Amino acid sequence: xxxxxxxxxxxxxxxxxxxxxxxxxxxxxxxxxxxxxxxxxxxxxxxxxxxxxxxxxxxxxxxxxxxxxxxxxxxxxxxxxxxxxxxxxxxxxxxxxxxxxxxxxxxxxxxxxxxxxxxxxxxxxxxxxxxxxxxxxxxxxxxxxxxxxxxxxxxxx
Amino acid sequence: xxxxxxxxxxxxxxxxxxxxxxxxxxxxxxxxxxxxxxxxxxxxxxxxxxxxxxxxxxxxxxxxxxxxxxxxxxxxxxxxxxxxxxxxxxxxxxxxxxxxxxxxxxxxxxxxxxxxxxxxxxxxxxxxxxxxxxxxxxxxxxxxxxxxxxxxxxxxx
DNA sequence: ATATATTAAGACATAAGACTCTTTAATATG
DNA sequence: CATATTAAAGAGTCTTATGTCTTAATATAT
Numbered sequence: 001x002x003x004x005x006x007x008x009x010x011x012x013x014x015x016x017x018x019x020x021x022x023x024x025x026x027x028x029x030x031x032x033x034x035x036x037x038x039x040x041x042x043x044x045x046x047x048x049x050x051x052x053x054x055x056x057x058x059x060x061x062x063x064x065x066x067x068x069x070x071x072x073x074x075x076x077x078x079x080x081x082x083x084x085x086x087x088x089x090x091x092x093x094x095x096x097x098x099x100x101x102x103x104x105x106x107x108x109x110x111x112x113x114x115x116x117x118x119x120x121x122x123x124x125x126x127x128x129x130x131x132x133x134x135x136x137x138x139x140x141x142x143x144x145x146x147x148x149x150x151x152x153x154x155x156x157x
Numbered sequence: 158x159x160x161x162x163x164x165x166x167x168x169x170x171x172x173x174x175x176x177x178x179x180x181x182x183x184x185x186x187x188x189x190x191x192x193x194x195x196x197x198x199x200x201x202x203x204x205x206x207x208x209x210x211x212x213x214x215x216x217x218x219x220x221x222x223x224x225x226x227x228x229x230x231x232x233x234x235x236x237x238x239x240x241x242x243x244x245x246x247x248x249x250x251x252x253x254x255x256x257x258x259x260x261x262x263x264x265x266x267x268x269x270x271x272x273x274x275x276x277x278x279x280x281x282x283x284x285x286x287x288x289x290x291x292x293x294x295x296x297x298x299x300x301x302x303x304x305x306x307x308x309x310x311x312x313x314x
Numbered sequence: 315a316t317a318t319a320t321t322a323a324g325a326c327a328t329a330a331g332a333c334t335c336t337t338t339a340a341t342a343t344g
Numbered sequence: 345c346a347t348a349t350t351a352a353a354g355a356g357t358c359t360t361a362t363g364t365c366t367t368a369a370t371a372t373a374t
Contacts, residue, residue: 001245001252002248002250003250004362005252005362006361008251012253015263025320027319028321038362038364039364040363041364044322044323047323057322059369059371060320060371060372060373061320061372061373062319063370064321088158091158091159093160093165094165094168094169095158095162106287107282110282114274117271121268125267130263130264131263162333182350184350184351185350186350195334197334197335198333200351201333201353204352204353207352214352215350216339217339217340217341217348217349218341218343219349220342221350221351222351
């Protein structure tokens with residue numbers, strides 16, 4: 001598993017938030033209901049994102065969370081770093097602490113190449129693009145609306 | 158973490174075995190000492206590989222384990238599948254159970270492309286190539302011999 | 315003020331992964 | 345045959361990730 005479950009949950013919630021253009025606060029309860037993620041657990045995850053200034057939160061009635069920046073300015077990678085940490089993106093495939101250019105493990109070169117592609121992807125894709133992907137998919141298949149497209153995934157896992 | 162620790166340990170041990178051309182049984186104790194991996198834990202991991210017919214084991218004096226096939230015929234991927242399972246190579250980046258061509262998650266395409274590259278890599282690289290990499294690295298830097306190259310990594314992690 | 319809605323924080327519970335030890339089975343050697 | 349050497353199997357323990365609950369803090373509305 002490349003990303004932790006926490007991170008996956010954070011990403012799913014982020015994309016859902018990004019798809020809500022009109023940017024008012026959304027309650028975590030609503031997010032957890034739509035995404036079929038434990039409310040308690042999702043709360044913890046989103047707290048991390050709030051601390052990392054990716055989300056803005058507001059307590060009390062009409063409170064909730066929303067993206068702290070336009071969806072186009074939050075990169076996939078930002079979410080991953082906020083939740084799983086930078087280290088998770090830098091690991092040697094064999095888990096060797098000293099692995100690097102100076103002391104490459106047998107897989108270093110091949111793995112580095114893949115990692116570069118992966119990091120490029122994570123760096124270039126924004127939440128906006130991910131949410132737009134949802135919308136275009138919707139446009140091309142009118143039988144499935146955004147909410148369904150997202151929700152159908154969220155069977156209990 | 159893409160691969161489990163068990164899997165990393167299995168790969169490290171495999172590469173070490175592959176670098177021992179002359180293919181007599183090597184004791185797990187010797188492997189665990191050289192790789193600085195817990196003997197007990199490595200034993201469990203290698204048992205999985207034995208069950209998967211990647212290793213051959215032999216009990217009693219002069220016993221140990223060795224590759225069940227020529228190193229050139231054991232792919233990186235075989236070790237990963239034996240230890241982490243096929244499922245680990247097939248996961249959706251967001252952990253969505255139904256994700257696929259028919260019901261792609263927002264990241265499906267990009268992630269699929271990366272996964273294809275990764276699987277190609279895992280499929281094409283054999284233990285022989287990984288062990289040869291060790292040897293050529295040795296040749297290009299005579300101050301570091303194979304054992305040191307491998308061992309220097311194995312600080313406690 | 316009081317009641318209500320919400321996130322934050324911290325404590326707790328459960329599950330999975332990582333690691334350890336003991337016993338058993340197989341084999342070799344004297 | 346007796347002893348030593350090794351992996352296999354199974355039963356633990358420890359740690360980390362995941363998931364749940366309770367209380368506190370903050371805001372709104374009446």
